[in-house]
Amino acid sequence: MRSALVITAAATSLNLHAARPMITDDARIVDAKACQVESWVKGNKNSTEYWAIPACNFTGNLEVSLGATAINEYGHTQNHGYVMQGKTLFKTLEKNGWGIGLAFGNSMQPRSDTLRHLLSSPYAYVPASFSFADDRFVLHTNVGWLHDKPNNRNRATWGLGSETQLSERTWLIAETFDQSAGRPFYQLGVRHWLVPDHVQIDTTYGNRFGSGSEERWISIGLRLLSVPFLP
Template sequence: MRFTPDTLTLLRHPALRTLLGLGLAASCLNTHAARPMITDDARIVDAKACQVESWVKSNKGSTEYWAIPACNFTGNLEVSFGGSAINQNGSTQNQSYVIQGKTLFKTLEPNGWGIGLAFGNAMQPRSDTERHLLSSPYAYVPASFSFKDDRFVLHTNVGWLHDKPNNRNRATWGLGSETQLAERTWLIAETFDQSAGKPFYQLGVRHWLVPDHVQIDTTYGNRFGSGSEERWISIGLRLLSVPFLP
């Protein structure tokens, strides 16, 4: 690894050193995010406001259609519930659902850091032909670190997932970044692991059509070393409201 002055500045961030240490510890013992990232951020929807994240993910041999609404009713608890339909060979094969809560212990500020806790349950069919759903509970700690007045933000996740279909517990982790390219455009890059085998990676761009209210994005992702078998392309739309809840 080449240590540039910017790299050394990142490593001197005391909270970042602590979280990277936790991440290494979790990996030796061996996760939902703002579109289009899988690695979650230490942010939540504004108090009394809601958002809807929707996207299409094209895999080899199948297409996923996702929509996940979320609202912040209390000021420090974002609750989301949504799901997906998977189209394979011209017909919908199965549907899955996710419900999640996320709260913050420290709010992310420019040139500062934030940390929170997310917990939820992912539900999926036992097989393509059965309607009975298997629940896979999970929890993770999202932490975010802001640099250069929010023009570069680093995110880390360390967590746990109970893989019900395979009846085993898994450690999960993620490391991602947001880099501002223009006033409304951001580059995202991340690597993460939520299953057995080699980690995944994803690269993409998000752009605000209406700042803080309407966002579009696109990504390319794959598993390291898997060739074309597990690659995907996604296109997403994110809508955020003004505060309106009582």
């Protein structure tokens, strides 16, 4: 349902992704005429990232997201990034069924020499989701493309993730994905509904396979979802 941001270890691209805290996207969107806001803090070895991502579904089958991040590198360097995305569904995910959609967007980050000019990195991907055991286990797959403007090259992107229900309000998250050159990343986490379908908190641990402690991270997030209210 959600769009959120992920930044690669080299800060070369920003992409929206699935419901917090997942990076692999799902074949869901925000409810028609409703909105959500996600925010989180991600602590890396040499930096801290602050994120805020609002998203709304104005028409019923098009979720629109617009977000930003501030990245504080230890050493007092601060970077910013922006991203906008649209997401639609070709088949809605149903209990014990499957769903598929399309997401497309553009991530922007300032050039190193000036904040007045932004480097734009367009991307697109197909999210597909598969429900098992009455939605107690859901598998997500992504296949996509990213034009890495800072490095002036095209990249294939992919993700494989799962949601496993631990209790009525708590879910285990596990995934692996690749949005940059080199070995894939992985992430493990837990999401918990304080108020079902409206207020969620989460935490994750992630790293790149085989990288030791250099690229690991920990995140803590908050997700707020509204009831339908848009005209």
